[in-house]
Amino acid sequence: MAYETQTADLDDPDRIWPTGLTIRESEELHKHVIDGSRVFFLISLIAHILVYVLSPWSF
């Protein structure tokens, strides 16, 4: 079933080189990457604040 679905997808003329994704698909994937980056940024920011409270560094 998975194979059939994905084979049929490849016939879509909107797919572009080199990713093989449509514009909408690539935009959605990009949204996930951006969201993930934001979460990582927020996590690292909080972690750095806590580390600074624990053991302050000087510039």
Next chain:
Amino acid sequence: MVALKKRITKFYVSLGHQYMPFANVATTDLSLSRLLRLSLFQVSVGMTLVLLVGTLNRVMIVELGVPATVVGVMVALPLLFAPFRALVGFKSDTHRCELGWRRVPFIYRGTLLQFGGFAIMPFAILVLAGQGEAQSAPAWLGYVSAAAAFLLAGAGAHIVQTAGLALATDLAEPEAHPQLVGLMYSMMLLSMIASALIFGYALSDFSPARLIQVIQSAAVICLVLNAIAVWKQEARSHLHRPSATAADPSFQEAWAHFCQAPHTVRRLTIICLGTMAFSMSEVLLEPYGGEILNWSVANTTKLTALLALGGLLGLSFASHALRPGYDPLRLALFGALIGVPALALVILAAPLQFDGAFLIGNFMLGFGAALFGHATLTATMNEAPKEKHGLAVGAWGAVQATAAGLAMALGSMIRDLFNVIRDANETVSTALQGAGGYMTVYSIEIILLLATVALTLPVIRRMAGASGPDPIAPNRLTGSHRSFRSGTKASVNHGAP
């Protein structure tokens, strides 16, 4: 002679399939290696549970001197998210995206939360404990950051487990559900045992730097395991894209439809009561062994091993017993019935000072709890409307996790309350003074198990009565086929709303 050779060959070839654990869950479309890879999400969930409830609980109290009440609140925080598992399951059922996935986006988000929680957790714990320069920092910073870390990691584990189990249910054929549940449960149990040993060893030479290394390693391992688990597992479907024409129901509509299935509310009540009965004494068994039976710490660790052994044997037994046509609720009833003598043995061990009774009781508790958990999850999976596995698995998880957490908290509270009353009242019998609190909890557990049995029996009778001469005859109430008693017919059960 040729016929005999063929028979002998057939016999030893079949041995692997019969006796290799969970080999019969695999089909031509879903290989065992693929299933084992998928079950890695359970390994990450098991690791998270051990770290949150076991290892860090101890480290914060013993090594870092954080007040036990604060630690109790932090450990209980992930419980706040448990009731939302039904909503997460529903959202993953109805999720639409251009990539055509339903479960993967949720596992991705859950993993991010798990990773994020663990990434900040060691620093938050150290600030909470006032280590280093954190003594001069405002106290709220430690509380807020530690609470956020525990909530993030716990919520992430809940989301990953709900979406992961729903994905596993989507992939496996209905008749393989019992073996699938056994495999998923076993992987989590094995992960918990291994994680407890590894974390214990890694933190034996405790230092703040070691704590940071261990927890952040766990964060990376969770990320890697979940990524390997979902890689190429979910098919991309046109039906799950925004352009799909079928309208999705609201959560209220989907929940109302889910509850319309025969005995759904009663089954959820059975899961709640049974889980509470098996979980209430979970954190009290080791102190009971140490305090009342005067066991050493090394001896009380045998209890954990026995519980785990009983659990693994129970899961293996349940996977074999739940053949197509066998009602999972019968097995759940059997599990609850095993729990009653098990708790009686645990209670009797104190007045008789008979260690053997306590050990056998622990083993039977692990066995009974595994049967009960396995059977109720299998029943839920079999009853789930097609394409709506997420809601059903989420509802099971929400009830199970909430009941287990509440029961553990209640168990400790009841024991402590009894001790306070005992201290205030000099007339209480001195013979069982120390054991009184524990015995009260174990007695409540027996009552809960009997209530579970009382609720389960009528459902089994009604289902047996309704089965009639043709086990696949359409159900008059729902117009669907009765899958409850037959795994093979589960795929045609309850059309999607």
